[in-house]
Amino acid sequence: MIKIFLSTLLSLFIICSSNIYAQREHSVHFQNSPYELNIYRIYGKEPGKTLMLIGGIQGNEPGGFLSADSYADMSLKKGNLIVVPRANFYSIIMNDRGPNGDMNRKFTHEDKDLSMEDRIVTILKKLISESDYLLNLHDGSGYYHPTYISKWRNPDRFGQSIIADCDKYTVPGTERVIPLGEIAEKVISKVNPHIENELYRFHFMNTRTDANDSRHKEQRKSATYYALTAHNIPSFGVETSKFLPTIDLKVQFHNLVINAFMEEFGIVPQSPGFSLDAPSLKYVVVSINNEIPIVIKKGEKLNIARGDTINVSHIESNYERGLSLDILGFGDLNDYRKDITITKETSMIVRKDNEKFGEIPIKASKDKVPASKEKQAVLPPEKVESFSLSVAGKRVLVSEGGQYDVVRGEVLKILEVYPRSLTDCVVNFKGFVGDRLNNTGEDRGYDIDTGKGLLERYATGSKGNIYQIVVTRDEKEIGHLDIRLIQPQMEYLVLRINSNRHALLRPDESISLSVQDTLFFEAVATNLTDNNPVYIVINGKKIGKGGSGITGEICSAKRNEVIVRKGALVISRVFIDIAR
Numbered sequence: 293m294i295k296i297f298l299s300t301l302l303s304l305f306i307i308c309s310s311n312i313y314a315q316r317e318h319s320v321h322f323q324n325s326p327y328e329l330n331i332y333r334i335y336g337k338e339p340g341k342t343l344m345l346i347g348g349i350q351g352n353e354p355g356g357f358l359s360a361d362s363y364a365d366m367s368l369k370k371g372n373l374i375v376v377p378r379a380n381f382y383s384i385i386m387n388d389r390g391p392n393g394d395m396n397r398k399f400t401h402e403d404k405d406l407s408m409e410d411r412i413v414t415i416l417k418k419l420i421s422e423s424d425y426l427l428n429l430h431d432g433s434g435y436y437h438p439t440y441i442s443k444w445r446n447p448d449r450f451g452q453s454i455i456a457d458c459d460k461y462t463v464p465g466t467e468r469v470i471p472l473g474e475i476a477e478k479v480i481s482k483v484n485p486h487i488e489n490e491l492y493r494f495h496f497m498n499t500r501t502d503a504n505d506s507r508h509k510e511q512r513k514s515a516t517y518y519a520l521t522a523h524n525i526p527s528f529g530v531e532t533s534k535f536l537p538t539i540d541l542k543v544q545f546h547n548l549v550i551n552a553f554m555e556e557f558g559i560v561p562q563s564p565g566f567s568l569d570a571p572s573l574k575y576v577v578v579s580i581n582n583e584i585p586i587v588i589k590k591g592e593k594l595n596i597a598r599g600d601t602i603n604v605s606h607i608e609s610n611y612e613r614g615l616s617l618d619i620l621g622f623g624d625l626n627d628y629r630k631d632i633t634i635t636k637e638t639s640m641i642v643r644k645d646n647e648k649f650g651e652i653p654i655k656a657s658k659d660k661v662p663a664s665k666e667k668q669a670v671l672p673p674e675k676v677e678s679f680s681l682s683v684a685g686k687r688v689l690v691s692e693g694g695q696y697d698v699v700r701g702e703v704l705k706i707l708e709v710y711p712r713s714l715t716d717c718v719v720n721f722k723g724f725v726g727d728r729l730n731n732t733g734e735d736r737g738y739d740i741d742t743g744k745g746l747l748e749r750y751a752t753g754s755k756g757n758i759y760q761i762v763v764t765r766d767e768k769e770i771g772h773l774d775i776r777l778i779q780p781q782m783e784y785l786v787l788r789i790n791s792n793r794h795a796l797l798r799p800d801e802s803i804s805l806s807v808q809d810t811l812f813f814e815a816v817a818t819n820l821t822d823n824n825p826v827y828i829v830i831n832g833k834k835i836g837k838g839g840s841g842i843t844g845e846i847c848s849a850k851r852n853e854v855i856v857r858k859g860a861l862v863i864s865r866v867f868i869d870i871a872r
Contacts (some may be wrong), residue, residue, distance in 0.1 A: 321415060326382040326625040327408045329415065330613060332364040332375040340371030341557050344423035345550065346416065346515060347376065349396045349430075351383025354645065355532045355542025356429030361613060362547065371559030374419050378614060378645075379412060385616055385625050387646035387686070396428070397510060399518040416515065417522075425526050425557055426519040429546055432531035435794075436497050443796035444535075444786055445491075448507075451533025452494050454480060454549065457501035457517050463524045470526050473498060475556060482552040487545070491792075492536070494549065528553070535786065535815050537838060569610055573642050573650030576617070577606035588652055594640070598656045601633045607642060614645045618687075619654070621680075621708045625687070676714065676763050676771025680707040684821040695758075695774040699820050701743035701861040706736045709763055709771065717765040721775075723750030724759075735761075742777055743861065782856050782864035783817040785828070802851070802867035807844030811868075813837055816856065818863055826863065829855045843870060 317333040347360025360377040378384055380395045390396075390409075398413045420426055432450025440446040456472035463470070476496040484493045499508035501517055511517050519527035530549050532542040554561065579585040580600050588594050596602065607615050607628070617628040618641045627640075634656050642650035676692045682705040683698055689710075690696045698704055706719055719736050723746045726738035740746075752758045753776070763771035787795045787803070790810055795803045805811065813835050816826050827836045830853075833846045846852075847870050856863045 321412075322408070324626060324629040326385055326616070327412065328381050328616075328626065329379070329412055330364075330377065331415075331419065332373070332377075334363075334366055334368055334373040334375065336368030336370045336372060336560065337562075338370040338560075340559060341424040342372040342374060342422065343425045343427065343554060343557055343559055344374040344419055345376065345427050345429065346379050347429045348378040348384050349380055349428065349515065350389045350394065351380055351385070351391075351646070352387050352389050353429075353431035353534075354539055355431045355536075355546055356530075357384060357614075357645070358539065359543045359546035359550065360429055362543070363550065364613065367562035369560040369562045371554070371557070373559070374423055376416065376419065379416060380409070381614075381616075382408070382625065384614075384645045385643060386688070391688075396515055397513040399515050400513045417518065420515070420519045420525070421523055423519075423523075423525060425553070426516060426528070427550060427553060428515050428527070428529045429550075430529055430531045431534045431542060433534055435491060435533055435535070436495055436531070438495055438497075442794050444794040447497075450497070450531045451535060452492055452545070453497040453529075453531050454494055455497045455499060455516070455529035455531060456527070457499055457511060457520055459498050461520055461524075468524070470520070470524070472520075472526060472528070475526060476528060478556055479549060479552040482555070483545075483548045486548055492533070492541075492545070494545075497531075571644035571647060571649040572610050574608040574610075576604050576608070576640070576642070576652065579603045579605060590650060590652075593653045593655055595655045595657070596634060598635050598658060599633065600656070601631050602654075603629065603631050604640065605629055609642075609644070609649070611644055616643045617641070618643065625689075674770065676709045676717075678710045679761065679771075679773050680710065681705065682707055686821050690773060692771045692773060695776055697776050697778050698742055699780045700757075700777040701741075701780060702821060704740040704742055704775065705738065706740075706761060708736065714770075717763050717770065719761065719763050722760045722762060723747040733764075742775075778819065780858075780861055780863045781819045783819070785813075785854075785856060785864075785866055786815040788812040788814045797866040799864045800866065802869055804869045804871055805843045805847075806871055807842075807847075809843045810840055811843060812840040818856075820858060820863070823858075826856065826858045829857060830868070843868065 315335050319331045321329040345360045345363055348357030357378050360375055363373060364375045364377055366373065383390055392409055395409050395413065398409055434444040434449030435451045436449045436453035437445050438447060454476045456476055459473035461470040461472060473496055480494045480496060487493050499511050500506045501508055501511040516527040516529050519525050530546060532545045536542050573590045575587050575589040577585045578588055578594060580596055580602050585605060604617050607617060616626040618625055619627045619632050620638045620641060622632050623630060634654060637656050638654050640652045640654060641648055678692055679690045681688050681690060684702040706721065709719055718733050720733040721735040721740060724735055724740050725731050726735045750759060757777045759775045761773040761775060762769055782799055785797045789795060797803060813828055816823055818826065825836055827834055830846045831848055833841060835841055847868050850870055852868045854866045854868055856865065
């Protein structure tokens, strides 16, 4: 019955596709992997130019990929769109700019299958070659301004800017000139009247990428530079500020800019799709040992026997895109629609991009694995390939034999070692005892507080700050990883004063304010794995990111110490001087 339905559905798709205009096409590369790449082609009822939108090429910039996502459901009256909402889904799940290097610096690589990132870039290059224009959507630091206003608002910042590699580009061997600056200024003139706050208005940023004295020569490796120089199409980076108070505002500003570019390029929309509702899990559909699927609702538990193979074939939520499923301790970051054999109790985590919004416990009973499965067993590998760790709640994958830095005081948890077929091994954090009543040396699954409780005699290195994770089987070492503990540090703290100026403070720096001033805690950069929830404490008053206070009410002395903390962890300090 299912095969008949799929065949009918395919026939309908072929019939609908016979008319190239007024339709959508959806293709997927690397399906059900952490690198899943979804591409949406939208064709207008009337032919026209093609605009390509790239979001999520850097995974910690949600304004860009959520904005691009809203255009995947658009209908067009004229022209075409190629939309890649999540170019680097792995980095989005990890909430990291580029866990394996910045993908937006790989467009000069040769088209070889060197890595997953390179393979994705090869696909993006092909899509660029099919386009007439390119917009690469980002969230950038601070607020760009063509003249210096403050430490956080000046020509070196990127937020709230439309970026091009030059003002005018002459196509080699021709007289054709692409007026990038002129196009950007036209778009800005359409967008800025809709933005009331002057701080949030857009400016054109010319990186002068080819100039010998350019401060942005790294852009020669970017998608926009590749599109401009290899295919001679107008290409722009669009950057909203990471300091904007809400993600909704970032997406709103991205959409304003995209819509203005579409108007400039003669691409006429019919209807957009846009939602920023919080993700909500309804249920998952799971098959056990390839039998009839069952429905597990939110709040329920999946009961199986150890050795059973499960496959989650569907996630029902209020979103269709950006979904991943992670069975902790098994598979990889994305186990959606994969056969996973479960040998112990665990949980499946459901995420929208990098946000966890559902968890279903898996209870695995100790029933004997059927003999048919025992016969299929294969010999375990001889050596560990990688370690799966949780650091301050963020999951990371680290290669065997390497070194990983952890800020002293953060909580580390050893989740698993890979390949997952590696069995009968002991994973020991030297210098930590997980179960003091029954110390077997097995330390997977324990919260390891790196700020206290470690046995210093096991520390190595010239500074005595390196601890080893050692994996043994039959008392033979088959893998190890060095954990280097580094001190918590703050790079800078950004305060907004009275909504009209910014102060960027580095450790032990000070700022002078009056008692009438209102300060807002806008941003902080540290070496912590996660800057949320970092907060500041002034004379006992706690202010979280986005919070505010009247200086005369919270600063009782002439010089007031501002402590930057995360929980019990003291990161840094700055000072507020009050002029009375």
